[in-house]
Amino acid sequence: MKVGIISFAHGHAHAYASSLVAIDGVTVVGIADDNEKRGKEAAQQYQTDYYQSYHELLAQGLDAVVVTSENARHKEPAVAAAKSGAPVLCEKPLAHTVEDAQAIIAACEDAGVLLQTAFPVRFNEAIKRAKARIDAGEFGDILAMKGTNRGKNPGGWFNDKQLAGGGAVIDHTVHVVDIMRWILQEDVTDVYAEIDQHFSAKAIDDAGILSLTFQNGVFATLDCSWSRNPNFPIWGDVTLEFIGTKGTLKVDAQAQKLDLYHSGGLQYNFWGDNMDDSLVRDFIESVQQKRSPSVTGTDGLKALEVAIGAYASAAKGDVVALGEGEQVAR
Amino acid sequence: MDQMVRVMVVGLGTMGAVHASSFVEMDETELTAVVDVKEERANEWGEKSGAKSFYSFDEAIKEVGEDIDVISICVPTDLHPAFVKKAADVKAAIICEKPLARSLEAAEEMITYCRKQGVALYVGHVVRFFPEYQKAKQALDESVVGKVGVVRTTRGGSYPVATEDWYANTDRSGGLVLDLLVHDFDFLRWCFGEVERVYARNLAGVAGINEERKDYALVTLRFVNGVIAHLEGTWAHEGFRTSFELAGKEGILHYDSQKNQALVAEKASPDGKPGVAVPESPLKNSPYYTELSHFIQCIQSGKEPIVTAEDALKAVEIGMAALQSIKKKKPVTIHSQKVAH
Numbered sequence: 001m002k003v004g005i006i007s008f009a010h011g012h013a014h015a016y017a018s019s020l021v022a023i024d025g026v027t028v029v030g031i032a033d034d035n036e037k038r039g040k041e042a043a044q045q046y047q048t049d050y051y052q053s054y055h056e057l058l059a060q061g062l063d064a065v066v067v068t069s070e071n072a073r074h075k076e077p078a079v080a081a082a083k084s085g086a087p088v089l090c091e092k093p094l095a096h097t098v099e100d101a102q103a104i105i106a107a108c109e110d111a112g113v114l115l116q117t118a119f120p121v122r123f124n125e126a127i128k129r130a131k132a133r134i135d136a137g138e139f140g141d142i143l144a145m146k147g148t149n150r151g152k153n154p155g156g157w158f159n160d161k162q163l164a165g166g167g168a169v170i171d172h173t174v175h176v177v178d179i180m181r182w183i184l185q186e187d188v189t190d191v192y193a194e195i196d197q198h199f200s201a202k203a204i205d206d207a208g209i210l211s212l213t214f215q216n217g218v219f220a221t222l223d224c225s226w227s228r229n230p231n232f233p234i235w236g237d238v239t240l241e242f243i244g245t246k247g248t249l250k251v252d253a254q255a256q257k258l259d260l261y262h263s264g265g266l267q268y269n270f271w272g273d274n275m276d277d278s279l280v281r282d283f284i285e286s287v288q289q290k291r292s293p294s295v296t297g298t299d300g301l302k303a304l305e306v307a308i309g310a311y312a313s314a315a316k317g318d319v320v321a322l323g324e325g326e327q328v329a330r
Numbered sequence: 331m332d333q334m335v336r337v338m339v340v341g342l343g344t345m346g347a348v349h350a351s352s353f354v355e356m357d358e359t360e361l362t363a364v365v366d367v368k369e370e371r372a373n374e375w376g377e378k379s380g381a382k383s384f385y386s387f388d389e390a391i392k393e394v395g396e397d398i399d400v401i402s403i404c405v406p407t408d409l410h411p412a413f414v415k416k417a418a419d420v421k422a423a424i425i426c427e428k429p430l431a432r433s434l435e436a437a438e439e440m441i442t443y444c445r446k447q448g449v450a451l452y453v454g455h456v457v458r459f460f461p462e463y464q465k466a467k468q469a470l471d472e473s474v475v476g477k478v479g480v481v482r483t484t485r486g487g488s489y490p491v492a493t494e495d496w497y498a499n500t501d502r503s504g505g506l507v508l509d510l511l512v513h514d515f516d517f518l519r520w521c522f523g524e525v526e527r528v529y530a531r532n533l534a535g536v537a538g539i540n541e542e543r544k545d546y547a548l549v550t551l552r553f554v555n556g557v558i559a560h561l562e563g564t565w566a567h568e569g570f571r572t573s574f575e576l577a578g579k580e581g582i583l584h585y586d587s588q589k590n591q592a593l594v595a596e597k598a599s600p601d602g603k604p605g606v607a608v609p610e611s612p613l614k615n616s617p618y619y620t621e622l623s624h625f626i627q628c629i630q631s632g633k634e635p636i637v638t639a640e641d642a643l644k645a646v647e648i649g650m651a652a653l654q655s656i657k658k659k660k661p662v663t664i665h666s667q668k669v670a671h
Binding site for chain 1: 477478479482529542550552558560561564580581582650661
């Protein structure tokens, strides 16, 4: 199976590449990156060829493509990959705008290729277990949820609105919203958000508390802030708490860790199963077995709509209804 | 040494019992009278402490009102205004449990009435006397974490049990948004100043009886200084817990009562089932004792308390805005007005 990776702009490219090279029957045939230095280094690291242009890479006749470019640069390579007939694993958020996300979904549908949004948290074992236990009815009906996906400011293009579409809100809303949607099997109907810049040197939103309502009336909040400072012992967190009629369930996706009290400071060393690896293997299997993706493009779009809705809410200072007006086509 | 301060405690439920035992323990105070509609409970405290026991506040006022220096009001929230006014009429200093009142108007009226009668009014916002919260406030004052951006708090546990199940009646208690979160409203206001905007959601709604005996609320506060705070209040969990996280530019200050435990006892239950771990945070004086002792000192010296009745009013104002937000499903902006002097 011939797989190509388009851009190492997003750090997750390394996680996906190291998984891909370890899968039997998968060959990473090339890495395309408009940043030549970065692309060549990655190509060397994963012992593959470097391409200046992703069109050249796609011309190699790929069986699957991983798109890990900047958010605003997902659409072009993803659409091109679809047109070349290659299934796409696209980094989250699916795009920086709803329009771009819709275009990616449409291109993959038209070409009849699989599109998966890279939501690795769905493959975290604690999260999977939480869903299984909630699905089994152990906590009765879910009434409310509380989530956090806090982190450090990743810097670089993540602080560039043109390339990222926003800051912490677009970066950290989508993971947890996807999990909430996945577990509830319901869509978000409205969002209220308090958004600000409190921690960063550059002008970018880095503080956000979102309040969500789901179709079935469940309410939830999400803290998507880049509120961790550089010395925080780990990159950030993903936590969720579910309030049900029969009990509560708390899940901390990063709790399987060692605490390292180092002379240089405290560090958390995660020892749980690698969710990025599980995500990549699932994508490859879906392609090989020609089955539907575990996480769809629409899942990516729905999560993105919440982030975009959050920005709209903060600008308006009011609750914003989703799915109204401009109805999402697909 | 001044004369013993003679105290009457009205309402001997959970908080009333804490007040009564604190006043028994305190050197400066004498528990002179206790009042409870439950005759058994009033008698029990009378026998235990030597206080005169009464079954009605009116009767207690009539009998011993003249001989009381301080009246502690520990009755359900909806009864606070009437009781505080009666206490003010006999010119006693008043300690009233939080929240000050079930509505902003009632709270304002109570403050105005006490001022008119020339009696001091203290409100039991005990969180300001919990050392973990005091330490956090001190750290903020010393700018330990730099400029604060995002704050998270948690408070709650299981559904409260009380006389007439009054907590379940939101019309009486305001539900957990008012009764429980008023602590965090006050603490956060102490730390970050005035609140500009409130958005809140809860399970129980804003009025009527919560038959589910379960409530859970998530509240977002936007402060005038820009701080965004997320408050969790719960009566849907097992076992009481509090936590807070103050994330600033230079650091994060974090406390979690479920992690920072000084003493944890685990005992097998007699029926062979696994026992429950019971945590404890031992201190020389309980925060309740420290609070009440501070109020007594303020009564004796006339000095300004750490938490004023105006602070308590502001906390109610935030709580009422949260309830309004829940009802309207909209953010509510607070247009604060000063209490008329």
